[in-house]
Amino acid sequence: MEYLPMGGSVKMIEESLKLAYGEDSEFIKDKRIAAVQALSGTGACRLFADFQKRFLPDSQIYIPTPTWSNHHNIWRDAQVPQRTFAYYHPESRGLDFAGLMDDIKNAPEGSFFLLHACAHNPTGVDPSEEQWREISQQFKVKNHFPFFDMAYQGFASGDPERDAKAIRIFLEDGHQIGCAQSYAKNMGLYGQRAGCLSILCDDEIQAVDVKSQLQQIARPMYSNPPLHGALIVSTILGDPALKSLWLKEVKGMADRIIGMRKALKESLEKLGSPLSWEHITNQIGMFCYSGMTPEQVDRLTNEFHIYMTRNGRISMAGVTTGNVAYLANAIHERMP
Incomplete structure (x- = not known):
């Protein structure tokens, strides 16, 4: 079998974008999304962290308290400074929405925030749709950049469209976003390391440039992504019956x-x-x-x-x- 291109399987990426951004997404039609196949969700996060460090060296990332522990390792090893924002409320065992909103408001304008798209790990606590809308609006006010880690699409509610609702809300509100997708849980492809990193850009020209740079980052890191998992994903998502x-x-x-x-x-x-x-x-x-x-x-x-x-x-x-x-x-x- 030949190597995949540095950017990965074109078919797998196409199907992944439909899953995350919507089957009829205007952003896909306008070719505004820079996307590459990644080594599952972890690899997608790491590619983005390195991209952030390379092109916005003075930026930092806000990470929820708590979060999946590897998030801290990923941005630390990419040498991106980290801050935290309030998320979990131990007394109610629910969302600390007031604290979360305060931290968004108080963060320097144009900050990067890591958000769990659905089924927050480790707490299982997600904002409601209305709370996501308020978060999105406050991001607009502060010009923050949302990076979504979506490791459980479909696995949370049973409906991939519903589980992507937070992303869709941010898109409706005119945000540029980043998104890490994983097929470890929702397709059981743990050992295949099948994932996708996507970044919504201003236009097609910028998307081409961003994808080129993501591939340049991937080249010395792992050169080419694995083939077998990508074939499974593209075969399943590309066949209506499957x-x-x-x-x-x-x-x-x-x-x-x-x-x-x-x-x-x-x-x-x-x-x-x-x-x-x-x-x-x-x-x-x-x-x-x-x-x-x-x-x-x-x-x-x-x-x-x-x-x-x-x-x-x-x-x-x-x-x-x-x-x-x-x-x-x-x-x-x-x-x-």
């Missing part, structure tokens, strides 16, 4: 996790827990930020052989009809 089947299966995965959230919440309530467990079903995606302390997590591990990260993050993909009652009982024992 895409329809994929959409059905993605919804099945998402619905199962949503069902397990409901079952865990109900099991805890049936045990007579005086605590509120509304956050389990209010959160979305693969992860549930349970609210357990590191010490409580350690006791679950040592006494019940239940394993999770020490920040209390439960992988809901590992919760099943066969173990949800056992998990609920263990949590109840340690969070009476």
Whole structure:
């Protein structure tokens, strides 16, 4: 098999842009999007971080508190200064919207912000549609640049269009954006490292220039992206029958996790827990930020052989009809 071009599979990129920006996106038709195949979401973020450092050397990136831990490593190794912005509210186990908006308002004009498009990792807490609209408007006021990491499109709600709503809102409001896409979760292509980085530009000429520079960054980093995963993605998304089947299966995965959230919440309530467990079903995606302390997590591990990260993050993909009652009982024992 021959190498792919430095920019990757043209067909895979075309289908990825339709998924993120919309099937009939005017930006795709006008060729305003610079896009390259990337080594899944991590590789897409790293390419963008290096692009940011190279062409805006005095800029910094605002990252939510908390976030996927590797985000910090990516921008650190690209030597981009980092700041944080408020996101999670521990007391409500929901969104700290007031703190988030204050940090957006107080950031220097033209700042870069890393945003999770859907199914925030690790908290599972997403802004509502109305909150996204307010965030977008404040970004316009401050001329901030939004970079979306979209690792779970389709896996959050079961509907890829709904999961891309935040991006669509920012596009409607006239923002230029960056977007990292991953097919690890929604197609199960973990080992294939299939992803896409895209940047919306002023016009077609700028898009050609930006893509050229992204390829120049990729060249000494990994030279060419892998072929097999890109073929799987382009084959599925490019065939109406296969895409329809994929959409059905993605919804099945998402619905199962949503069902397990409901079952865990109900099991805890049936045990007579005086605590509120509304956050389990209010959160979305693969992860549930349970609210357990590191010490409580350690006791679950040592006494019940239940394993999770020490920040209390439960992988809901590992919760099943066969173990949800056992998990609920263990949590109840340690969070009476």
